[in-house]
Amino acid sequence: xxxxxxxxxxxxxxxxxxxxxxxxxxxxxxxxxxxxxxxxxxxxxxxxxxxxxxxxxxxxxxxxxxxxxxxxxxxxxxxxxxxxxxxxxxxxxxxxxxxxxxxxxxxxxxxxxxxxxxxxxxxxxxxxxxxxxxxxxxxxxxxxxxxxxxxxxxxxxxxxxxxxxxxxxxxxxxxxxxxxxxxxxxxxxxxxxxxxxxxxxxxxxxxxxxxxxxxxxxxxxxxxxxxxxxxxxxxxxxxxxxxxxxxxxxxxxxxxxxxxxxxxxxxxxxxxxxxxxxxxxxxxxxxxxxxxxxxxxxxxxxxxxxxxxxxxxxxxxxxxxxxxxxxxxxxxxxxxxxxxxxxxxxxxxxxxxxxxxxxxxxxxxxxxxxxxxxxxxxxxxxxxxxxxxxxxxxxxxxxxxxxxxxxxxxxxxxxxxxxxxxxxxxxxxxxxxx
Amino acid sequence: xxxxxxxxxxxxxxxxxxxxxxxxxxxxxxxxxxxxxxxxxxxxxxxxxxxxxxxxxxxxxxxxxxxxxxxxxxxxxxxxxxxxxxxxxxxxxxxxxxxxxxxxxxxxxxxxxxxxxxxxxxxxxxxxxxxxxxxxxxxxxxxxxxxxxxxxxxxxxxxxxxxxxxxxxxxxxxxxxxxxxxxxxxxxxxxxxxxxxxxxxxxxxxxxxxxxxxxxxxxxxxxxxxxxxxxxxxxxxxxxxxxxxxxxxxxxxxxxxxxxxxxxxxxxxxxxxxxxxxxxxxxxxxxxxxxxx
Numbered sequence: 001x002x003x004x005x006x007x008x009x010x011x012x013x014x015x016x017x018x019x020x021x022x023x024x025x026x027x028x029x030x031x032x033x034x035x036x037x038x039x040x041x042x043x044x045x046x047x048x049x050x051x052x053x054x055x056x057x058x059x060x061x062x063x064x065x066x067x068x069x070x071x072x073x074x075x076x077x078x079x080x081x082x083x084x085x086x087x088x089x090x091x092x093x094x095x096x097x098x099x100x101x102x103x104x105x106x107x108x109x110x111x112x113x114x115x116x117x118x119x120x121x122x123x124x125x126x127x128x129x130x131x132x133x134x135x136x137x138x139x140x141x142x143x144x145x146x147x148x149x150x151x152x153x154x155x156x157x158x159x160x161x162x163x164x165x166x167x168x169x170x171x172x173x174x175x176x177x178x179x180x181x182x183x184x185x186x187x188x189x190x191x192x193x194x195x196x197x198x199x200x201x202x203x204x205x206x207x208x209x210x211x212x213x214x215x216x217x218x219x220x221x222x223x224x225x226x227x228x229x230x231x232x233x234x235x236x237x238x239x240x241x242x243x244x245x246x247x248x249x250x251x252x253x254x255x256x257x258x259x260x261x262x263x264x265x266x267x268x269x270x271x272x273x274x275x276x277x278x279x280x281x282x283x284x285x286x287x288x289x290x291x292x293x294x295x296x297x298x299x300x301x302x303x304x305x306x307x308x309x310x311x312x313x314x315x316x317x318x319x320x321x322x323x324x325x326x327x328x329x330x331x332x333x334x335x336x337x338x339x340x341x342x343x344x345x346x347x348x349x350x351x352x353x354x355x356x357x358x359x360x361x362x363x364x365x366x367x368x369x370x371x372x373x374x375x376x377x378x379x380x381x382x383x384x385x386x387x388x389x390x391x392x393x394x395x396x397x398x399x400x401x402x403x404x405x406x407x408x409x410x411x412x413x414x415x416x417x418x419x420x421x422x423x424x425x426x427x428x429x430x431x432x433x434x
Numbered sequence: 435x436x437x438x439x440x441x442x443x444x445x446x447x448x449x450x451x452x453x454x455x456x457x458x459x460x461x462x463x464x465x466x467x468x469x470x471x472x473x474x475x476x477x478x479x480x481x482x483x484x485x486x487x488x489x490x491x492x493x494x495x496x497x498x499x500x501x502x503x504x505x506x507x508x509x510x511x512x513x514x515x516x517x518x519x520x521x522x523x524x525x526x527x528x529x530x531x532x533x534x535x536x537x538x539x540x541x542x543x544x545x546x547x548x549x550x551x552x553x554x555x556x557x558x559x560x561x562x563x564x565x566x567x568x569x570x571x572x573x574x575x576x577x578x579x580x581x582x583x584x585x586x587x588x589x590x591x592x593x594x595x596x597x598x599x600x601x602x603x604x605x606x607x608x609x610x611x612x613x614x615x616x617x618x619x620x621x622x623x624x625x626x627x628x629x630x631x632x633x634x635x636x637x638x639x640x641x642x643x644x645x646x647x648x649x650x651x652x653x654x655x656x657x658x659x660x661x662x663x664x665x666x667x668x669x670x671x672x673x674x675x676x677x678x679x680x681x682x683x684x685x686x687x688x689x690x691x692x693x694x695x696x697x698x699x700x701x702x703x704x705x706x707x708x709x710x711x712x713x714x715x716x717x718x719x720x721x722x723x724x725x726x727x
Contacts, residue, residue, distance in 0.1 A: 101640055104669050105676030108499050139644055143669035350552055419683035 088430035089401065090115035090408035092239075092272060092310055094158055094198075095144060097121040097136035099415025102343065104144045106415070110422070111151035112431045115408060116239070116270075118198045119144060119155065123162035127177050128184040130159055153432075154195040156239055159185065161200070165207035172219035182223065186230045196237030196269065199227070205243045205256045213250075213258035221263045228267040237269040241312070241410075244273050244295035248302040255295070261302035268308065272410045273299050275397075276314035276389075283320040283385045288362040292397050296404045310408040311401035313425075315416040316341040317388020319348075322368070324382050329375030335382065341416035345388055354386070363396045364389050391420035398425055437550040437689060438481045439543045441563035442488035442531070445469050446520055448583060450513050463708045465513060466520040470713060472582070473529055476562075477720045480727075483692040487542035488521050490533035496616075496677050503677065504617040523708065526701040527717055530692045537684050540567050544680035546692075547571045553689045560587075567613070567678060569593045570604035598630035599637075606639050609675030610664075618674050623663045628654055639671055696721030 091113045095103045097120065107117070121136035132141065148155050161168045171177045189197050204216050228238045245255035248262060265271065275295040276287040285291075292311075300306040319338045328335045340348060349356060352369035359366065366387045373380050389397070394417075398409050409425070411417060449468030461467060469486075476484055492506035492514070506514055521533045532542040543561055550559035551573055561568050564581040572579055572593050579588040586592075593601050610629040612620025631651050636642045643649060646661040654660070664671060697717040705713035 101672055102676075105499065105673040108673060109495065137640075137644075139665055139668045140640075140672075143672065147669045419681055 087402070087405070089398065089406065089428055090310070090432070091425075091429050092116050092118065092156075092270070092408055092410035093414030094118045094120045094241075094410065094412055095414045097133065097141055099341075099413055100137075100140040100144050101415075103413075103415035104140070104147050106417075107144070107147050107151060107153065111148075111153050113426065113429050114153045115432050116154040116156045116195065116237075117148055117414060118158040118239075118410075120158045120160075120413065122157050122188070123160045124168070124181070124201075125162050127171055127180050130184055130188045154237075155192075156196040156198050156237060157192065157194055158198040158200045158241065159188070161203045163203065165203055165209075166212065168201055168203055169208055169212055169216040169219065172223045173215065178219065178223055179226065182227045182230060185227060186234065186236075189231065189236050190234065194236070196231065196239060198239040198241055198272070199224075200241040202241075202243065202274075204258050210252075210258075217258050217260050220258065221260050224264045224267050238267070239270040239272060239310075240264065240268055241272040241274060244275050244299050245302045246294050246298035248298075255298060257302075261299060262304060265303040265305050265308055270310050270407065271299070271303065271308055272310045272312055274312045274412075276312060276316075276412065279318070279387065283318070283322055283387065285359070285362040285364045285366075285387055286314050286317055286389050287393075287397065288364070289396060289400070290361070293400055296400050296406065300404050300406070306405045307407050309401075309406045310410050311397065311406050312412050313394045313397055313409045314389045314412055315394060315421060316412065317345065317364075317386055319384055319386045321382050322385045324380050326380035327378045328373050328380035328382065329378045332373060332375055335373060335380075340386060340388060341413075342388070342390060342418050342421060343416055345386075345390075346418075348386070356386075363393045365393075391418070391424045394421050395424035395428075398428055402428060435483060435555050435557060435689075436481065437483045437485075437546075437556050437559040437692065438476050439546045439550070439559060439561045440473065440476070440484065440486040441539050441543060441561075441565060441568075442469065442486040442520065442524070443517065443539050444563050444565060445472060445486075445582075446488070446513070446516060450510075450516075461709055462512075463516060463519070466516045466523060467708055467710055467713065469520050470523055470527060470708075471716075473524065473527070474717060474720050477694060477724055482694065482724070483689060484694055485530040485532060485542075485546050485686065485692045486524050487532040487534060487539035487546070487686075488517055489539050490518060490521065491535050494534070494538045495536055496538070499673060499677055500618050502617045502619070504615070523701075523704045526704045527697045528694055528701070528721075530687070530694075532684075532686055534684075537681055540565065541681040541684050542686050543568060544571045545682040545684040546686045547577050548682050549686065550689055551577050556689060566597075566604070567608065567616075567680065569597065570601050570678075570680060572601045599633045603633040603637050605675045605679040606633050606637070608678035609639060609671045609673075612674060613678060616677070618677055620674060621663050621667045621671055623656065623659050628660055632660075639675065694721075694724070696725070 092115055095117050107114070119141065121133045121141055122130055123133055124130050145155065171181055185197060204213070204220065208216065224238070224240065231238050242259040243256040245257050245261055247254050250257045261271070273295060275292050278285055278287050278291050296311060299309055303309060317340045319340050321335060321337070348354070349367070352371070354367040354369045356365040356367045364387055366385060368383060368385045370381060370383050373382060401409055446465050446469050449472070450465035452468060473484065473486065492504065492509065497503045497505065521531050524531045532539070534542055543563065547559050547561055548571070550556045558575070559577045560580050561571060561577070562580045562582060564583060568579055569588065571577055572588060572590050575589045580586070581588065588596065590601060597604065597607060599607055607629050610621055610624040611626055612618050631654055632642060632649070635651050642664065644665070646657050649657050649661070697714065701717060702711070702714040705711050
């Protein structure tokens with residue numbers, strides 16, 4: 001499927017109503033299989049013998065380990081004692097309007113696992129204006145909210161910064177405008193009878209330029225301080241979704257320090273760390289493992305409280321043009337970089353007879369294929385390269401968060417996943433009903 | 435090569451209510467024997483690669499989605515007891531068997547059909563079931579459904595003739611009209627004719643315009659009522675479609691795994707347990723016949 005045409009933050013940008021309507025349905029079968037089968041479904045007769053062998057081997061290993069434990073007199077209170085297993089994680093999910101046909105019914109099945117869901121179709125378009133994206137379908141968005149309420153899932157809608165570069169920073173730097181903006185958000189939450197709000201203002205990081213960060217940073221902290229005070233006064237929660245830092249400094253290598261993790265952590269309920277979109281200008285991995293580790297460690301260090309941190313899990317990829325012969329048709333959105341997600345990938349792989357290759361270093365798959373494009377009397381042959389994170393990759397990143405004592409993970413996006421993602425992450429998730 | 439993918443649960447029930455099982459002198463395990471014999475018949479007719487999917491547990495993840503979804507309640511216990519029995523007997527007969535727990539037999543069949551469809555060596559994949567849900571897996575004349583009882587092959591053209599819509603719209607269709615056999619009701623006022631007419635025009639639910647003024651479908655009865663029902667029950671429509679959509683993310687191995695090479699030595703014991711020892715000889719005969727081809 002050819003998805004929307006994203007820019008730098010393409011994976012989180014709305015695709016426009018056409019793309020939503022273009023969504024292929026139903027999802028095709030996966031022609032490639034993951035390294036290990038999904039848990040608990042098919043009971044292979046032959047496979048069970050292997051399972052017995054594995055259990056036998058485990059028993060032997062445990063027996064030997066137990067004997068060594070006894071022989072060498074290792075005590076429970078020694079430094080080498082087994083560490084307690086990391087806590088189970090809470091689950092968040094951004095639910096973009098263009099994937100509601102999947103996320104709405106799925107919410108019924110997965111409601112117990114969600115700590116909070118964030119409808120992803122609200123945007124700040126002025127000091128006091130917060131409105132639904134005009135492309136979001138009323139019928140589908142209303143149904144999602146109704147389902148979440150029926151299932152008792154906390155609704156914490158995301159508000160994105162839809163203003164031109166620099167304008168939100170200007171609003172926040174003006175005491176009066178900032179106060180009015182805070183009041184508008186609080187009123188939005190009250191009127192919508194939401195449980196809280198997720199502030200997802202990424203223009204500071206990706207549009208305003210680093211030169212503005214010194215002045216934006218204190219305004220942002222003041223904004224969060226005032227907003228959290230008013231929301232908490234109304235028994236509402238405040239979540240923020242922001243890109244990562246790699247340390248607690250303010251250097252070129254420190255990441256997106258404009259968001260001042262240290263200052264805002266005590267004020268907010270949760271910080272969702274957007275640890276993806278690593279490759280945006282050239283073909284490459286979405287969220288390579290070492291970079292994710294660096295982001296996780298950096299944000300944990302800078303925030304000082306990983307129990308408020310939630311790692312964003314990418315369930316998508318990018319499809320890049322890397323070579324072309326001829327002249328491609330103008331105005332064809334599929335000639336540039338497009339996005340794919342786990343649900344749509346299988347159809348693409350099958351259609352192009354592609355053979356995804358797993359990279360152990362990045363924890364991601366990639367493949368290339370060639371395609372002919374025609375239109376308007378022009379034609380070209382493109383070579384395209386796809387990089388993506390699959391269910392196994394989501395699990396790997398989740399475990400990084402878990403090991404770092406993060407509070408949870410958040411799906412970008414709820415509705416992009418397939419059954420294999422659930423099979424892989426569910427064992428590490430806490431049920432919200434527990 | 436042709437691939438045959440059999441709905442074992444449907445086949446067991448078909449055999450249980452068939453003529454042989456209803457005879458006064460019918461054996462206790464007549465239904466299971468019927469499944470084994472009908473599978474052998476496939477091999478006698480030239481099938482080489484066969485997989486049988488069954489509902490090891492009738493309840494599946496779909497029961498968590500909709501409280502009224504079908505359960506094992508009310509099903510004859512003596513028949514339910516034969517499900518694991520026939521799975522093991524088929525396994526001993528050397529037939530690839532997918533005993534589903536979290537998912538359903540339909541999901542395994544869909545996953546296997548997709549794998550077969552993607553394999554260039556496969557000329558045709560035949561899904562042996564009369565269940566209309568599986569119509570969504572039909573692709574041209576390459577992946578087809580076979581209704582054994584009526585001896586009817588359904589390719590994509592036949593699906594269109596039967597439902598008025600293509601295979602890709604079958605889940606949407608069931609989302610609107612429901613499926614009483616599976617236990618979900620569909621939307622008020624929506625019936626086969628209206629769903630078929632609308633999806634023939636718009637293919638999927640999302641494409642149906644919000645405003646009834648844009649419903650340019652001739653002969654639709656009470657379109658305004660239908661539009662209100664769709665608007666007010668949109669999440670249910672999506673939910674029922676989700677329930678009706680087969681999951682292909684099920685591990686069923688590859689086409690090569692499904693090749694039948696004859697019964698295992700264990701099968702003779704199963705034939706005795708089923709009080710039909712000659713069944714082992716029948717299986718061995720079919721296997722040698724197949725090997726000689």
